[in-house]
Amino acid sequence: MTETRDHTVRRSWTPDGGQDVILPDHAARWLYSKTGLTEMSTPAAPDSALVAGESALPDAARSAVAAVVGPEHVLLGREDRLGRAGGLSYVDLLRHRGTGDLPVPDAVVLPADPEQVAAVVAVCAEHGVGLVPFGGGTSVVGGVAALRAEHAAVVVLDLCRLDRLVSVDPVSRLAVLQAGVVAPxxxxxxxxxxxxxxxxxxxxxxATIGGFAATRSSGQASAGYGRFEDMVEGVRVATPRGEWRLGVAPASAAGPDLRQLVVGSEGAFGVITEVTVRVRARPAVHRYEGFVLDGWTRGAEAVRALAQSRVLADVTRLSDPQETEVAFTMSGGWKTRLVRGYLRARGVAEPCLLVLGWEGASTAEIAARRRAALRVLRGSRPVSLGTAAGEAWRHGRFAGPRQRDALLDRGVCVETLETATYWSTVDDLRAAVRGALADALTEDGRRPVIACHISHAYETGASLYFTTLVPRDPDDPIGQWKRAKAAACQAIAGTERPLGTITHHHAVGVDHRPYLPGEIGELGVDVLAAVKRELDPSGVLNPGKLTG
Ligand SMILES: Cc1cc2nc3c(=O)[nH]c(=O)nc-3n(C[C@H](O)[C@H](O)[C@H](O)COP(=O)(O)OP(=O)(O)OC[C@H]3O[C@@H](n4cnc5c(N)ncnc54)[C@H](O)[C@@H]3O)c2cc1C
Known part of the structure; x- marks a missing residue:
C-alpha cells in the first residue's frame, strides 16, 4: 500500500520532480521571433521563500482526527502542507515558484479506507474545519486550493492510501476502484x-479515479471510450450526513440519475471513496495515424462529418494551423523539414494536423473502422502522413505538460483553457476566444501564440482547447494571465447567450465560479446550493469551490 505520494515538489509538472525536459534551442529561437520573448532565466525562488505559517488546526480537532487515522497520518510539517497547497495551473506553479500568495492547508490527513474517510468528514463537520478532498492535485481551476472561507482551519484530505482495486465482475465488466488509485x-x-x-x-x-469522477474528466480517447461520467456505474460517498451509495443497475427510471449529481460535484457534496466503473477488454491492436487537412474550416468540417457519420476514431484530434506549427517546430529535425516540403508540394497552404487512433480486438476490426472513416474523410482531401506521425503523437502525448517547466524557467507564460459548443458555433467560438486572448496579451512588445485543437467530438458539437504562449509580464505575471483568462471567459460565457460552456472537462473550481450562473441560471445555482446544504449543512466540504 502506498503510504504517501510524492507531493513535495509542486513547482513542476514532471511527476518525479526531475527537470529532465529542456526547451530545444530551435524552439526557443522560434518563440523569440514569434512572441518578442527575450533571452532570460526566471528560476523558481528558493524553497525558503515560501511561507507556510503556523497550523491553525485547533487541538481538539487534531486529536479527534488523529484518533481516527492515527497521529502519524496527520501531517503538520511545512513540506507536507506546502506539497498539497494548490493544484497545477500556471498560477499555482507561479505561486510555488515564489510569486503571489499561496493558501497553505493547516494539516494533511491521510485516511486508510472509506470508513476512516467517513469518520474524518464527521469530525470536520463537528469541529467546523474545512476539508479539501485531494486526489492527484492536478486541478487547473483552483479545485484543491486550501481556502478556509469562514472556518477556523482547513485540512487537505489526501486520498493516496485508498489505492486498491476492490473487486472485478468480469461477467458484467464492472470494477470497483478506490478513489485514490492513480490512472496508471x-x-x-x-x-x-x-x-x-x-x-x-x-x-x-x-490524476486519480476519484478526481476524474469529481470533475467529469474527459480523456484523449473519449470518442471511443466515452467521458469519465459515461464510465461511472456507481459511487460510494462520505458526506457529513452519512454514507451515500448509488448505482444498482446500468439504467434506471427511478427519478433523476443522482450518480450524475455526485459526478462533477468537485468535493463540495461529499468525498468519493469508491467508484464502480465500466471496463472493457484490453485492445489487442492499435493503429494511430496522422493526416493533414488544409485549413481550420475544412478540418473542423471533416471531424464533424466523422462524428455525424458515427465513424469517429477512438482518438480524434484536430490541431489548428497555429498548433500544427507549434507541433512541427517542437519536433524540428530533418524529418519535419521533409514533411513541410512535402505539404508545400501538395499545395497545402495552412496545414492542420489530424490524428486518428483506433484500438480494437483485431487488425480486421480496425481495418473495417478505418476504411469507413477514410471514406468520409475523402471529401476533405486529407494528406496522409502515415502511422509514423500518429505514433509520434501517441508517444509524445504526455510531453506537453513537462515542457511547461522548461518554459517557466525561460520566462514564458504558458497556460491552457477549454470550452465546448455546437458545430454551428465552433468557428465563432474559436475566433472569439483567440481575439480575446490576443487583445489581452498583446502589450509592451509581447505577442501571444494562441494554438487550438479539437480533441473531443460529438455528433452535435466539439470541445475547443486553447494553449497560449506569451512572454511573461515581469511586473505582474499573475495579473497578466488572470486578465487574459477573464477576457476569454467573458468571450465564451459573458454574453446573454453564451457561445459555449465555461468548461468542457477542467471543472468549475474557483476560477469558473463567476460564470456558472450564466450557464446554469441562478435557479441552477440555487439547486446546487440546496443540495450542498442538505449534504453538508456546516459547509465544511471544499470551501469556495463550485457552489461557494
Ligand atoms: C497538465 C494537465 C493536463 C490535464 N489534462 C486533462 C485532460 O486531458 N482531461 C481532463 O479531463 N482533465 C485534464 N486536466 C485536469 C485534471 O487533471 C483533471 O481535472 C483530473 O480529473 C483531476 O484529477 P485529480 O485526481 O488530480 O484531482 P484533484 O486535482 O486532486 O481534484 C480535483 C477536484 O476534485 C475534487 N476531488 C478529488 N478527489 C476527490 C474525491 N475522491 N472525492 C470528492 N472530490 C474529489 C477536489 O477537491 C477538486 O475539487 C489536466 C491537468 C493538467 C495539470
Missing part, C-alpha cells in the same frame, strides 16, 4: 484481469 495503477491492476478503462487524459500520470 488502475490500468495496471485492470490489465491483470484483461481489462482497461481507456481513460487517458493528459494528466494520466498523476
Amino acid at each position: 495503477e488502475a490500468e495496471r491492476m485492470l490489465a491483470e484481469h484483461g481489462f482497461t478503462l481507456g481513460h487517458v487524459p493528459q494528466s494520466f500520470e498523476r
Whole structure:
C-alpha cells in the first residue's frame, strides 16, 4: 500500500520532480521571433521563500482526527502542507515558484479506507474545519486550493492510501476502484484481469479515479471510450450526513440519475471513496495515424462529418494551423523539414494536423473502422502522413505538460483553457476566444501564440482547447494571465447567450465560479446550493469551490 505520494515538489509538472525536459534551442529561437520573448532565466525562488505559517488546526480537532487515522497520518510539517497547497495551473506553479500568495492547508490527513474517510468528514463537520478532498492535485481551476472561507482551519484530505482495486465482475465488466488509485495503477491492476478503462487524459500520470469522477474528466480517447461520467456505474460517498451509495443497475427510471449529481460535484457534496466503473477488454491492436487537412474550416468540417457519420476514431484530434506549427517546430529535425516540403508540394497552404487512433480486438476490426472513416474523410482531401506521425503523437502525448517547466524557467507564460459548443458555433467560438486572448496579451512588445485543437467530438458539437504562449509580464505575471483568462471567459460565457460552456472537462473550481450562473441560471445555482446544504449543512466540504 502506498503510504504517501510524492507531493513535495509542486513547482513542476514532471511527476518525479526531475527537470529532465529542456526547451530545444530551435524552439526557443522560434518563440523569440514569434512572441518578442527575450533571452532570460526566471528560476523558481528558493524553497525558503515560501511561507507556510503556523497550523491553525485547533487541538481538539487534531486529536479527534488523529484518533481516527492515527497521529502519524496527520501531517503538520511545512513540506507536507506546502506539497498539497494548490493544484497545477500556471498560477499555482507561479505561486510555488515564489510569486503571489499561496493558501497553505493547516494539516494533511491521510485516511486508510472509506470508513476512516467517513469518520474524518464527521469530525470536520463537528469541529467546523474545512476539508479539501485531494486526489492527484492536478486541478487547473483552483479545485484543491486550501481556502478556509469562514472556518477556523482547513485540512487537505489526501486520498493516496485508498489505492486498491476492490473487486472485478468480469461477467458484467464492472470494477470497483478506490478513489485514490492513480490512472496508471488502475490500468495496471485492470490489465491483470484483461481489462482497461481507456481513460487517458493528459494528466494520466498523476490524476486519480476519484478526481476524474469529481470533475467529469474527459480523456484523449473519449470518442471511443466515452467521458469519465459515461464510465461511472456507481459511487460510494462520505458526506457529513452519512454514507451515500448509488448505482444498482446500468439504467434506471427511478427519478433523476443522482450518480450524475455526485459526478462533477468537485468535493463540495461529499468525498468519493469508491467508484464502480465500466471496463472493457484490453485492445489487442492499435493503429494511430496522422493526416493533414488544409485549413481550420475544412478540418473542423471533416471531424464533424466523422462524428455525424458515427465513424469517429477512438482518438480524434484536430490541431489548428497555429498548433500544427507549434507541433512541427517542437519536433524540428530533418524529418519535419521533409514533411513541410512535402505539404508545400501538395499545395497545402495552412496545414492542420489530424490524428486518428483506433484500438480494437483485431487488425480486421480496425481495418473495417478505418476504411469507413477514410471514406468520409475523402471529401476533405486529407494528406496522409502515415502511422509514423500518429505514433509520434501517441508517444509524445504526455510531453506537453513537462515542457511547461522548461518554459517557466525561460520566462514564458504558458497556460491552457477549454470550452465546448455546437458545430454551428465552433468557428465563432474559436475566433472569439483567440481575439480575446490576443487583445489581452498583446502589450509592451509581447505577442501571444494562441494554438487550438479539437480533441473531443460529438455528433452535435466539439470541445475547443486553447494553449497560449506569451512572454511573461515581469511586473505582474499573475495579473497578466488572470486578465487574459477573464477576457476569454467573458468571450465564451459573458454574453446573454453564451457561445459555449465555461468548461468542457477542467471543472468549475474557483476560477469558473463567476460564470456558472450564466450557464446554469441562478435557479441552477440555487439547486446546487440546496443540495450542498442538505449534504453538508456546516459547509465544511471544499470551501469556495463550485457552489461557494
Ligand atoms: C497538465 C494537465 C493536463 C490535464 N489534462 C486533462 C485532460 O486531458 N482531461 C481532463 O479531463 N482533465 C485534464 N486536466 C485536469 C485534471 O487533471 C483533471 O481535472 C483530473 O480529473 C483531476 O484529477 P485529480 O485526481 O488530480 O484531482 P484533484 O486535482 O486532486 O481534484 C480535483 C477536484 O476534485 C475534487 N476531488 C478529488 N478527489 C476527490 C474525491 N475522491 N472525492 C470528492 N472530490 C474529489 C477536489 O477537491 C477538486 O475539487 C489536466 C491537468 C493538467 C495539470
